[in-house]
Amino acid sequence: MRDLPDYSLGEWARAAPLAHGVRRLRNVAVDAYYARRPAAGHAALARELAGLDGRFVAFTIAFNLPEAVALLSQGLARVHPGVPLVVCDNSDDPAARARIAALCAARGHVYCALPRPPAIGSRGNASRSHAVALNWVWRNLIRPSRPSGFALLDHDLVPLVPDDLAARVAHHPIHGMVRRGPRGAWYLWPGFSLFDFSAVAGLKLDFGTDTPRGLDTGGQNWRVLYRRLAPSDIGRARTFQVLLEDPEVGAPEPFLLVDGFLHVGGAGHRGGGAAALARVRRAYEADPDGLFARLMAGAVPIAPTD
Incomplete structure (x- = not known):
């Protein structure tokens, strides 16, 4: 939750600090309980x-x-x-x-x-x-x-x-x-x-x-x-938006590149998850040595947020 002076009078009237505090206490308690559970082996x-x-x-x-x-x-x-x-x-x-x-x-x-x-x-x-x-x-x-x-x-x-x-x-x-x-x-x-x-x-x-x-x-x-x-x-980190072309998609697809790591993004759900990952895998396995240079050719720097 935020520091108490950061809440407006309207938020105090709606009891927002209390709601945020209760949720925070719940999360702390859940994490502490979970942290005590051992992994298998x-x-x-x-x-x-x-x-x-x-x-x-x-x-x-x-x-x-x-x-x-x-x-x-x-x-x-x-x-x-x-x-x-x-x-x-x-x-x-x-x-x-x-x-x-x-x-x-x-x-x-x-x-x-x-x-x-x-x-x-x-x-x-x-x-x-x-x-x-x-x-x-x-x-x-x-x-x-x-x-x-x-x-x-x-x-x-x-x-x-x-x-x-x-x-x-x-x-x-x-x-x-x-x-x-x-x-x-x-x-x-x-x-x-x-x-x-x-x-x-x-x-x-x-x-x-x-x-x-x-x-x-x-x-x-x-x-x-x-x-x-x-x-x-x-x-x-140096961050870029890069475009990956895939003939099966028919159009360039945007991805995030962070310090030389390509992020598929939401691989558990985006574009069928496994399908998006398969598109990246095809590009990677076709040319693992040249993929980075190919991506950087059209890379757009992502401006820092501060």
Whole structure:
């Protein structure tokens, strides 16, 4: 919720601060309860993560699309071979979970089957479900494993060009795509955000939404972290709108490109989900080396929001 002085007299008359406060208390209680639930095979998972101590590690929240995880995995292996991937499975389709687990076993990724999401305040709300999952991962996987730094990546990102992700946070505590709400607060898009672990290890990070401030998943970190940072503390991702042509579609289709990662966007629902992902996969597999240059030829920079 917003700071109390930020509410207008009309909002006080409508008891908006009370409604926002009650919802916030509910979300905090739900997250705390969920964070105490262990994942299946948690002890073995902890041992796997212990082997990554001190390394820069990527984490992704998977949801019902093994094909997306496969393409993310393929791209990381090609252009970021030194970055381990931890796949945290939030799928509600048992068949998808089985396929994602098998893919991770075959490709050497750490796999975590997240506990079933809480029924209150998350099921049916994609942003909230993503936030609950990220909070579980922060508390149960990232903090205990103590990587040198970590990336939070959407499962429908496709890495296209080599980069040193760890170097992105060597001189900044955070790096990513800034999204600003209507009241001046901002947050990093959790689909591509990088953190220096030492800068946030002692914080109670909260990837929840902050709807009263107009902030989506990750917005609660405005209160915990972002509002305390100077502009020089923030590494800004280079973001572009790019067009991908596909003969089967018949027209160029817009996508987001962030620091060399192509974002399919809403792969769980947009354009049939799997269909949109299949179009990207065809373009990627046809020319993985030349796709980035092709996209950048018609790229339009996305202006920063602050």
